Amino acid sequence: MTERLYNQDVYTKTFTATVRSCQEASGRDGYEVILDRTAFFPEGGGQYGDIGWLSGIRVTDTQEKDGEVIHYTEEPLEAGSTIDGEIDWKIRFSRMQQHTAEHILSGLVHKRFGYQNVGFHLGDDLCTMDFNGPVTKEQMEEIEQEANRAVYQNIPVQILYPSEEELEGMEYRSKIEIDGQVRIVWIPGYDRCACCATHVGSTGEIGQIKVIAMMNYKGGVRVTMVSGDRALADHEKREKDMKEISAMLSAKEDELPEAVRRLKDENENQKHQIIELQRKMTALKAQQVPEGTYSQCLFETDLDQTGIRELMNHVLERSVAVCAVFLKRGEQYQYVIGSQKRDIRDLGKKLNERFHGRGGGKPGMIQGSLTGDEEEIKAYFEEIINVQ
Template sequence: MLKNRLYYENPYCKTFSSSIVKSSQDTDSNSYVVLENTAFYPTGGGQPYDTGTLNGVRVLNVEEVEGEIRHTMEEVLDSTDEVVGVVDWERRFDHMQQHAGQHILTAAFVELFGFPTVSFHLGKEIVSIDLAVEGVSLEQLDAAEKLANVIIVENRLIETKWVTENELDNYSLRKQLAVSDEIRLVIIPDLDYNGCGGTHPSSTGEVGVLKILSTEKEKRKVRVHFVCGGRVVEQLHKKNRELAATSKLLSAPEDGVAASVEKLLESNHFLEKSLKEMRETILTFEAKDLLNKQEDGIVKASFANRTVQELQKLSKLLVAETADIIVLLVAESDGRLQFVAARGASVETSMKQVASAILPAINGKGGGSDAFVQGGGEPTISADELLQEMVESLEHWPSSM
């Protein structure tokens, strides 16, 4: 029976003795054992598995498969029926804190706002719940966090009970249960009654403290990220280290970091705007220089490390300046060849013929209109060679005008 499992009988059990009833390998050739009874919690209900050792050999994973709890081992156990198990208590207690904290926070959202939790995930560093609402305000988050911590400080009893389906009417359950036999309830009196198969401490005070970190939209739900107990301290250390490092980089006191960052962003915005204006000016001069070098109405050039956006801007400047030219530009950058071809307003030759002629040579893709095309491909030939092929594709121009 489920309730006879050691992790349910005593979630504080750190060391236990049992016997091996099965030793085998899974479909991935991982060795595992099944014990007569175990204190190792298997993955389930949003809570990860326990780790530890059996006879000194590391337990890598614990999962329930077809009604048996499989302990995946780092190496094959010696052929013995008797084993001594040691649960990684730091990991186990952390999971107990986070899972109990989830019950408390979920109950706080229901108590205050009627927001139901529809899913729960206990990650390695962060815990999250998904609320079945489309938005949660900062004031609501603060209120739920405050109530959760009040409940923790009150050190309320956390009870577990095994009940039958007929007894469920005696409890105000938070949500409908998915099981009908061997029902386990986790109860925080006058607050939360919930079916749950996880491990929890015996009182809310052992959760320590709860801190909401952030939220994000998840389809039509809101995902709330939070931590409890020892993880709050870890997050505080992490954020303090980041704050101290940022303070040092900015040469600003820690309580002045936000103002310094705001000033830095304003300065960066100004510099970006200035740089953009300078680039536009340089492109204008570059366009005039290229126009002076045109041959038979064709402006052509190849570049290294230019973006296709720069090629586009340069070609538009050129055809806007002179209506009776064709512009052919090529750039090789980051291991790719890119090109643009554009025509002035008085030219009738379609630039699509340029793209059609050269794309096979570079295993490329491209598209556009009769007036402008762009594309790119592999550097199977040099930029200058590609430019020459573009020129040759226009061998009948300007007679076709």
């Protein structure tokens, strides 16, 4: 079996090894390489497998299969040859930061509420945790503050390999059935959990823990977190966005909430003004329609869905039997057709069949969308309107 150097020293970045075997990968591109020793961590514990290089050849993934550590490479390596291995340390260390931060947050949630982390995903941008019980935003803010206190204390992260007897009397999270030796990650005062993955040596190396999102999920809560280098990148992005917004609003950064509220109020006032102007405009448009005509087919470009309904109603009030209003939206027309004197659902059905449309409604009003030329739509409407 491959000697797993990451279990001896998680900070091993480079190593030498002998290639035990190399074959074409099954079900994917590249090659499967097995070494006599490796610092590459295979995917497990919610953490992706390491990537890096073997004698300059790219390792795209590391997995465990039948107890063996499989390195997936872009090119073959000769069995029996000696190689120089190097893991992509920037990515590995970031994953170690996130995973250790997850232990602290999950341990604090478990300690306070008794909830379990029932879903964990450590991606290369965000880390998500699913807890099987509700947590409020205010409670999570308190937990986040306490988690960062654990970072500031720079607590050594201990790796334990307890005997079966010791394990029976030990309180720890993730008490699932595990064959063989159980590996315990212990952060004194915060978490004790069974885990096979890599973690930083002390909590201070995490740098910062930041919860950036929460959502209700399957009766519990899903928490999205970043830490370490990712927390710094998130802070830098938010700071850049704030400066850009500040410039656009001509407001100091500490005045942005008030500036946004003011802008929102102005927008609401403008919306009301637009609605009122649209009402007046539809009334004026309707007044241009002769009273008492049997049907009207109108085409508009400067109204919204509410506006074309209002225009239709105004026209019907002028003793028009049937009114159809079509609103140009890109390649399509949205339409509304109404009548106070006949069932117009048959009109909609025929229009939809002719112009690849969809829609429906009640006997006195239908609405939908279709695709066609204005002149063709108008001509066909006039052709079928008198067909009872």
